[in-house]
Amino acid sequence: MAEDMEQPFEKSSMSNEEKRKINREQRVQMIAFAVMIGLTLLAFIAAGSDMLPGTFTIPFILLLAVVQLFLQLYYFMHLKDKDHGWPNSFMISGLVLTAPTIVALMLLIGIVKF
Amino acid sequence: MANSADLSKGLPANPEKATLDGKNKFLGAWVFLAGETTMFAVFFGTYLGLQSGTAGGPEPSEIFQLPLVFIMTMLLLTSSLTSVMAIYAMKKNQFQKLKRWMWITVALGAVFLGFEIYEFVEYVEHGLGFTTSAFASSFYALVGLHGAHVLFGLLWATLLLVRNRNAGITLTNAPKFYVFSLYWHFIDVVWVFIFSAVYLMGIGG
Incomplete structure (x- = not known):
């Protein structure tokens, strides 16, 4: 068994069904990434604009950060999976x-x- | 070691959790990250408590530069995505792709770290030394701690890649790559809170 652990594999054991599933998952990750970029942009715009008062900006930025936290944890780090x-x-x-x-x-x- | 997966068909779909060794590393990594959460909380709390204590030295809104922070954020966020891609390549038994995505992750992290060093040098030139004020000390401690984590991650990933350069994807190294990617995402999450609570609130708040 010890030498099995060091052996690379010639192919993946994934069935076509599993491959389709994993490709779909990858697309969802890309969407999650796009959402994160969007949230980051929003946060920077809110902080950079002079028109918005601090009483709005601070809670808004923190809310965006919390949303990003959950996107990273649940999608990129797979906490939502079984x-x-x-x-x-x-x-x-x-x-x-x-x-x-x-x-x-x-x-x-x-x-x-x- | 007991294997729950049938290895004759090829690489299991979740190679990082196919062995007891992998399952233990996975769980241990999460315990570690939960502990890191509380450690960073202490540094954040200290910074937020002390940020107004500038003692006549430079103030946050005077020295922070939005464009630089924005570039650094994009670099780290993208490197988080590339390490996701590396793990998907690993699950599909595509070793060359795994290596390529991992090296891109390392490169992005290294550029991020370079910008951070440049930023600190710039601040010191503006008269913000570590002992200038309570704001300075707590700022350098928090952001520097994050930078040290990035540096550690870079060394970790480089070591993994060099040691496994010809190994292919095995049940031994798959959990190692997976655990690294968890760590790297966590470092990105911490940065999200640094750019929000430190930089953006320092400028726009």
Whole structure:
């Protein structure tokens, strides 16, 4: 078995059905990428324009970032696929800890101290 | 090691998870990334708390340049896509394509890192040293930590590519390439938050 692990394969075991599926998936990834580029452009335009007030820009940019986070995690990193139960629970735990950490630090060293 | 896949038909459709070894690497990578999430959260929180403490030194809106950040964002975002392409090539047993996409990923990452070094040198010339102000220290710590992750990823990918240059796609190296691509996407996600919370909010907020 050990030498099997080091052996390359002459062909893929994928059936035509599986190949069609994977090509379709690849197209979906391209669409996800196009959406990400679009979101990035929107964020830069919102920040660069002088007409928009900061009270609108900041929540808007953060919302776009969160959407991009989910696109990366669920499409590029395949969290939406099956057999990702544990990765999902790890990542969700990490993100749940993130929000109070950032808020607490901003309050403690940003507002209380200054 | 127990193989759940039938190897006589060729490379399994999900070579990264065909062995117990691969499954363990996959799970371990996710535990690591979840831990990284909280580590970056601490650096983000510190930066957002201290960003107004400029101590008479340069302020965020004075030094940040939107065009440079935009180019860097596009580079890293595209390199995330090319590593997705590399993994699809791997699943289809196309070794040459896997190598080509991986090298493109490395090249884009290297250009990104070059821009970041240029950016830091520029800021230092504008009088923003690491110890100039609380803003400076927390900015360099956060963005520098991300840059260090990019550098680590570049060395990792280069080592993988050099070691496996003639190996073909095997059940040993498939999980390694897959885990690298997860790491690389994660680094891209962190950058999305850096350009939003640090640069764009520093300029437009």
